Amino acid sequence: MAVLMDGKALARKITDGMRSEVEASGLRPGLAVILVGENPASAVYVKMKERACEKLGFFSSGFRLPADVSEDELATLILRLNNDPDIHGILLQLPIPGHLNEKKMLSLILPDKDVDGFHPVNVGRLMVGDQCFVPCTPRGIMALIDEYDVELKGKRAVVIGRSNIVGKPVAMLLLERHATVTICHSRTKNLADLCREADVLIAAVGRPYFVDETFVKLGAVVVDVGVNRVDNEETAEKLFGSASPKMAKIREKGYVLCGDVNFESVEKVASLLTPVPGGVGPLTIAMLMKNTFDSAKRFAEIS
Numbered sequence: 001m002a003v004l005m006d007g008k009a010l011a012r013k014i015t016d017g018m019r020s021e022v023e024a025s026g027l028r029p030g031l032a033v034i035l036v037g038e039n040p041a042s043a044v045y046v047k048m049k050e051r052a053c054e055k056l057g058f059f060s061s062g063f064r065l066p067a068d069v070s071e072d073e074l075a076t077l078i079l080r081l082n083n084d085p086d087i088h089g090i091l092l093q094l095p096i097p098g099h100l101n102e103k104k105m106l107s108l109i110l111p112d113k114d115v116d117g118f119h120p121v122n123v124g125r126l127m128v129g130d131q132c133f134v135p136c137t138p139r140g141i142m143a144l145i146d147e148y149d150v151e152l153k154g155k156r157a158v159v160i161g162r163s164n165i166v167g168k169p170v171a172m173l174l175l176e177r178h179a180t181v182t183i184c185h186s187r188t189k190n191l192a193d194l195c196r197e198a199d200v201l202i203a204a205v206g207r208p209y210f211v212d213e214t215f216v217k218l219g220a221v222v223v224d225v226g227v228n229r230v231d232n233e234e235t236a237e238k239l240f241g242s243a244s245p246k247m248a249k250i251r252e253k254g255y256v257l258c259g260d261v262n263f264e265s266v267e268k269v270a271s272l273l274t275p276v277p278g279g280v281g282p283l284t285i286a287m288l289m290k291n292t293f294d295s296a297k298r299f300a301e302i303s
């Protein structure tokens with residue numbers, strides 16, 4: 001039976017450690033969060049990020065822009081924040097509406113304030129192993145792996161998913177730590193066979209309960225990055241089985257959250273496994289705070 005990797009506890013430990021450091025520094029790190037449109041999941045994430053700022057005594061500046069905002073208006077806001085000395089981190093919550101050019105908008109963020117690590121300059125720095133803002137979810141995954149003393153050197157790591165937010169950056173970080181890394185995706189042939197070679201398996205596909213025990217070698221470490229909302233009872237019953245406590249939850253709330261990993265199946269074979277919720281999620285926010293604090297420290301050094 002797998003031991004659970006407790007992301008909530010680690011996030012609390014990181015945040016508590018940072019709180020005293022922030023107080024001692026006398027700095028007031030500032031984070032600007034931009035939300036365009038009304039994607040309900042994004043609205044929840046943004047609120048969580050703002051609440052985390054408040055709890056740590058950071059300056060938090062939230063911008064809610066209408067879904068039909070023009071590129072010019074969004075660009076003007078980003079450029080203004082680039083020049084605002086109270087702001088050390090700028091985050092454009094993704095996804096943004098289709099009429100806006102995501103790459104162009106992310107490229108406008110000053111690389112030194114790009115606490116998400118999505119600007120091409122930071123992506124490049126990560127690729128060549130230079131100091132940079134590491135994207136928050138991948139940084140959280142690595143923190144969790146280190147907290148549980150998972151050896152990476154010479155091990156086989158398989159990442160399912162090739163997103164710019166998780167799959168690609170986490171693959172680079174694992175490579176930097178001397179793992180032999182394979183990135184799989186929707187067109188990969190013999191996916192389960194490849195995954196079964198992994199000592200460390202990172203599931204970031206965005207498909208509920210997709211990874212079951214047939215994907216997992218006995219004793220592997222499995223990190224579940226998925227946060228999937230299932231709101232159809234029939235689908236839920238097929239995924240979780242009629243006796244699952246998740247069925248009561250979906251009847252009560254109208255939806256249930258689950259990861260990319262079939263938890264009940266994989267916990268029988270993995271040595272370490274992250275739960276959803278309470279695994280990678282809380283670390284993403286803790287790392288955003290860390291990146292913002294790091295940025296504030298760097299600005300203080302140069303001013």
Ligand code: GUN
Pocket residue numbers: 091092093094095116136137165284
């Ligand atoms: N959307 C999903 N994850 C993220 C993230 O880490 N940062 C931003 N900006 N948008 C996201």
